[in-house]
Amino acid sequence: MSLSNIQNPILYSTMTALAYNINKKYYDDKHYMWCTPYFGSDFQSPHFTVPPSSSPLEIYNTLQKEIAGADLHNTKIKLNRRGIRNGAGIMLRLGKITQEVHDEIVTISKRATDQQFKPLLCVISRLEAVPFYKKVDVKERANPLSYEYILSDLPQSAFDIIRIG
Amino acid sequence: MNELKSLVLNTPLPEARSAFYYLSRYLKQSVHDDYQKDIFDDYPQAELGEEVKALTKKLIVFIEKHQGKLAKDFTDEEYSDWMNKIDAAENGLDPLPSTGQIDQAEKIIKELVIPTLGASKK
Numbered sequence: 001m002s003l004s005n006i007q008n009p010i011l012y013s014t015m016t017a018l019a020y021n022i023n024k025k026y027y028d029d030k031h032y033m034w035c036t037p038y039f040g041s042d043f044q045s046p047h048f049t050v051p052p053s054s055s056p057l058e059i060y061n062t063l064q065k066e067i068a069g070a071d072l073h074n075t076k077i078k079l080n081r082r083g084i085r086n087g088a089g090i091m092l093r094l095g096k097i098t099q100e101v102h103d104e105i106v107t108i109s110k111r112a113t114d115q116q117f118k119p120l121l122c123v124i125s126r127l128e129a130v131p132f133y134k135k136v137d138v139k140e141r142a143n144p145l146s147y148e149y150i151l152s153d154l155p156q157s158a159f160d161i162i163r164i165g
Numbered sequence: 166m167n168e169l170k171s172l173v174l175n176t177p178l179p180e181a182r183s184a185f186y187y188l189s190r191y192l193k194q195s196v197h198d199d200y201q202k203d204i205f206d207d208y209p210q211a212e213l214g215e216e217v218k219a220l221t222k223k224l225i226v227f228i229e230k231h232q233g234k235l236a237k238d239f240t241d242e243e244y245s246d247w248m249n250k251i252d253a254a255e256n257g258l259d260p261l262p263s264t265g266q267i268d269q270a271e272k273i274i275k276e277l278v279i280p281t282l283g284a285s286k287k
Contacts, residue, residue: 017277017278017279017280018277020280021277021278025273032208051197052197053193053194053197073245073248073249075193075245075248078248078252079189079193079248082182082185082186082189082251082252082255083186085182085186085255086182086183086186087208089179089182089183090183090207090208090211092179093179093211094210094211103259103262103266104266104269104270104273106259106262107262107266107267107269107270108270108273108274110256111267111270111271111274112274112277113274116274116277118279120279120280134206134209136202136203136206137202137203137206138201138202148202150206150207150208150209152208152209152210161280
């Protein structure tokens with residue numbers, strides 16, 4: 001369903017502190033994020049219809065655990081590092097950054113410590129997000145009410161940041 | 166050499182990097198979700214090249230053939246092992262940074278901020 005037509009007033013997304021800083025410093029404080037109107041994940045609930053891997057709360061908790069050293073694989077942090085590098089490649093291809101800046105972002109993504117991937121919960125006004133969204137096509141076998149959206153070039157004025165736990 | 170890296174030897178770095186990223190997405194989605202998204206769904210303004218999609222699919226076929234099963238049937242250990250291999254291969258794509266690049270990156274890392282509640286409105 002289009003973001004204009006859902007009833008939920010708030011969207012949620014979890015990003016890392018490093019991604020936030022990269023967006024702020026290199027992408028004119030415009031942010032890219034995957035978001036959902038559902039904060040948590042519970043297929044039994046009519047309110048939380050996304051799977052754990054898409055739930056902002058679950059992503060937040062996973063990052064917290066990896067930073068605390070409770071998960072030795074650090075899969076989420078490594079994926080985030082690769083996501084930052086892939087994003088820099090896209091921005092380079094779009095002509096939004098230079099090769100020099102691209103290389104700088106790549107080096108930062110490799111040298112930043114795990115502590116710099118602290119999770120941040122973004123709380124986004126749905127109405128303010130409408131001009132910046134793309135719907136994610138989900139072939140959902142468990143719950144047909146799941147919605148996810150990609151927001152790009154979202155200005156910081158459209159969302160707030162909180163930390164939980 | 167990491168066997169995954171050998172599959173992208175003649176591919177331009179940005180395409181190889183993207184293919185490894187979307188390969189990671191495929192694995193993550195296969196193992197954890199009864200929930201199918203297009204692994205190539207991304208930044209709306211950037212049309213993804215067919216060469217990246219083809220390379221990603223080639224890498225998927227390689228790891229599933231190597232493992233003898235579909236990714237959705239990987240054990241936790243197999244999943245972690247492949248994610249580590251992808252990480253090592255992707256991480257090794259770039260030339261080593263110069264001392265100047267490292268110093269500059271370290272300087273910026275020291276300046277990183279952790280935003281606090283309501284910081285976005287200030």
